[in-house]
Amino acid sequence: MTILGGIGFGAPWLLVALAALPILWLILRAVPPAPIRRRFPGVALLLGLTDAESVSDRTPWWLLLLRMLAVAAVIIGLSQPILNPKQTGASTDGPLLIVLDASWAGATGHSQRMQTLEAELTRATQTGRPVAIMQVTDPDLPPFQPAGVWQNRLAGLDPHPWQPTQAQIATTIANISSAQAASTLWFSDGLDYPGRKAILDALEAQGPVEVFQSARTIYALMPPKYVDGAIELTAIRSATGQEQDVTLLAQGRDPAGNAATLSAVTTTFAAGETTTTTALALPSELRARITRFEVQSSRSAGTTTLMDDSLRRREVALIAGRENREGLELLTPLHYLRQALEPTADLLSGSLSDVLPANPDVIVLADVATLSEGENDALQDWVLKGGLLLRFAGPRIAASDISRSAEDPLMPVRLRSGGRSVGGAMSWGEPKAIAPFGNTSPFFGLTIPDDVVVRSQVMAQPDPTLATRVIAELNDGTPLVTRKALEQGQIVLFHVTANAEWSTLPLSGLFVEMLKRLAVSSANAQPDAGDLEGTTWVPELVMDGFGTLMDAGTRPGVDGADLINAATGPDMPPGLYVSEDRALARNVTREDDVLTPATWPARIPVTGLNQDPPRPLGGFLLSGALMLLLADIVASLALSGRLLGGSSSRNVAGALLAAALFVPQAADAQSTSQSDQLRADVFASELVLAHIITGNPRVDEIAKAGMRGLSDTLFFRTSVEPANPASVDLETDDLAFFPILYWPITPDQPRPSAEAYGKLNNYLRAGGLILFDTRDADVARFGASSPNGRKLQDLAAPLDIPALEPVPQDHVITRTFYLLQDFPGRHASRDIWVESAPADAEQIDGMPFRNLNDGVTPVVIGGNDWAAAWAVSENGAPMVPIGRGFSGERQRELANRFGVNLVMHVLTGNYKSDQVHVPALLERLGN
Helix, strand or coil: CCCCCCCCCCCCCHHHHHHHHHHHHHHHHHHCCCCCCCCCCHHHHHCCCCCCCCCCCCCCCCHHHHHHHHHHHHHHHCCCEECCCCCCCCCCCCCEEEECCCCCHHHHHHHHHHHHHHHHHHHHHHHHEEEEECCCCCCCCCCEEHHHHCCCCHCCCCCCCCCCCCCHEEEHHHHHHHHHCCEEEEECEECCCCHHHHHHHHHHHHEEEEECCCCCCCCEECCEEECCCEEEEEEEEECCCCCEEEEEEEEEEECCCCEEEEEEEEEECCCCCCEEEECCCCCCCHHEEEEEEECCCCCCCCCCCEEEEEHHHCCCEEEEEECCCCCHHHCCCCCHHHHHHHHCCEEEEEHHHHHHHHHCEEEEEEECCCCCCCHHHHHHHHCCCCCCEEEEHHHHHHHHHCCCCCCCCHHHHHHHCCCCCCCCCCCCCCCECCCCCCCCCCCCCCCCCCCCECCCCCCCCCCCCCCEEEEEEEEEEEEEEEEECCCCEEEECCCCCCCCCCEEEHHHHHHHHHHHHHCCCCCCCCCCCCCCCCCCEEEEEEECCCCCCEEECCCCCHHHHHHHHHEEEECCEEECCCCCCCEEEEEECCCCCCCCCCCCCCCCCCCCCCCCCCEEHHHHHHHHHHHHHHHHHHHHHHCCCCCCCCHHHHHHHHHHHHHHCCCCCCCCCCCHHHHHHHHHHHHHHCCCCCEEEECCCCHHHHHHHHHHHHHHHHHCCCCCCCCCCEEECCCCCCCCCCEEEEEEECCCCCCCCHHHHHHHHHHHHHHEEEEEECCCCCCCCCCCCHHHHHHHHHEEEEEEEEEEECCCCCCHHHCEEEEEEEECCCCCCCCEECCCCCCCCEEEEEEEECCCCHHHCEEEECCCCCCHHHHCCCCECCCCCCCHHHHHHHHHHHHHHHHHHHHHHHHHHHHHHHHHHEEEHHHHHHH
């Protein structure tokens, strides 16, 4: 290559053609000889005529210059000009060996390193040198090949998530000795490591060595520690320098399961220091979602550290079949669980869809009988991956059909219908004590207090596997706690309630100890090699050089001691390793690691990675020549008077007009997300009654008009002031805003998706009420024999609905605002269904109605078509006629009163029941 004026030329001999440009100029400027004049009589006929077009008899100088420049651009472009040619005294002949450290330390500047490598391959292509590329962290030496072949393979030269091991360094030196390269280019990652000097000596024995190394500071993040309730993070850097701030990010998943940055903290390297430490205190719910920490703007395996079981307390999600009732904490299913677990575990609350993305260690279901299809599949998948599902029985499970005819996948045993009362007021016999725990039970060795007795329980169905699944039993041999394994996870069922309703177990210290034995509330410490001796750990996720996690695939398991002591390498990559129900993170850095920058002898030339790559200019010059020739054509047409001809100008104008017509217009539409936000703001600040969209336009119209009419009745008769009603799409809308949902049933409405059923179950468990209306009480007395009734059974099957009964005469819904005995709508049947009272609910002397279960019934089912009776138009006139004359208006009035009672029941619960206890309480206090 010849370098002239800082530009290299691959075919400089073509530049000799530039000398012919003056000759070409003279040829183009030459004037042809004048013509011989001869008189022709016919010319007289042309006298007086003028020629509209004129042709120049000599080419203008500027047009000649344009043509000369075009020819010169073609000549220079064909001579292969190159900008930024490499000027070096090193040999440019013979095989070229390129060595890359290819460790995690080079991941941050990897793209810049690849650009520099590509530039060197381009230079090797120009000089015709064969090239071989070898990575020290993967030292397989391929044969020397043309540089163009390697340019197509650069995408596969990614860094590895480890530093070169001793075995890799030995293999590298052996390959260098057999390579016989004329010179070497070494792309260093900037860190020193044992054996680097030996590699340099082997390379210098073959020929000149040139090093490419970035001046960028290298950072790393040490494994996190849990100190005094906060996560302690330590960052290190490769070189001392001025004071510098770095930001550490906590990465994980949000409640929806999407990857997100959950927190950030800034720490400062003091001047002259290479280490900085900071503490990050986070709420337990947020800390449970963290999967890794990383240094912002430094993408490598060294700046990424994974979280595992050793840094966090057990995370326990508590979910009840019915949420707690305000002011009645001691009666809630979760009260005693919270008291037992709060000192030793981090508790999560919310719906299944909220807690599953956080991947808790344990999920507790207290008297949850029915799960939607989506919840059931997600929960099974979580258990299969190692989760512990802890279930407690209760009235709902006793009254349901779960695990009756066949064992439910999320139950450890089959159950008998109903419950067993062994010490209640309506049973014979005495409460049962707990039998001593067997030596195969996880509770073996625990002391059983004498005052722990069981009054009621859910019975297990005998079968051949029952004996192997019982881990605690009563003194009469009936199972108290059963357990089964489900791949990596397990399911445990307490056959009693989680509160003191069925037993005194939750009131005792034994309850806390049993939860600890089940690993529900245990903190893990970082193990040492001796603790893991004899165990096998299987990689679940492995990390690449950029710090990205990927599935480990079929990698073999490793010994527990090696997991702690062995060096990181191809056989022990960093990542997440699991064994049984535990997970350990193996990170790139260790607690005592130090980053030492690489230094080179003075004889070794060191070049940065920010040099300008060689840029071939031939293509640009040839393109410029083409543009000059096009300009010459335009100029020639202008000089001849043909450029502005009528047809040409019209074509140009038409092209410009067509281009203008295709300019995209800006859309002027309101953002859907903004509209949804405004809608949510209204729902959150106002009481809104809502109906579920069925897809039938007429039914949905009447349903919305019915909600409007009921809202007007509440506004004029009570202190409740509802906003405009809403139409709810189960697939897209949030149900948490609405205290009551009216669901009209049509035979052809589609079944909601699994995600929608999950939202519905969460809504019911959180205290919402759904009014199911089959609208067919005139033809089907109990609603089960009509198409609408059969559709209701299909729609309600995945819902967690408790046992139901016809509304009793003394139910609180009959007197929350009005005193009612009938609940008509457009039809006048009294057969509506509500949650049944507990088995021990009794008529109390002097009370107008029973001491029913506290809380709001989650569902009301009937077929009286209440929306039609409530429905009013925009001007307040009734939309649907009800009966005839005074009796019809009376029926509409009773329908409105039922609607008022229903809404009051949702908003106030059983406060009427509580009021009637006041006289009895006062009488007892007086006595």
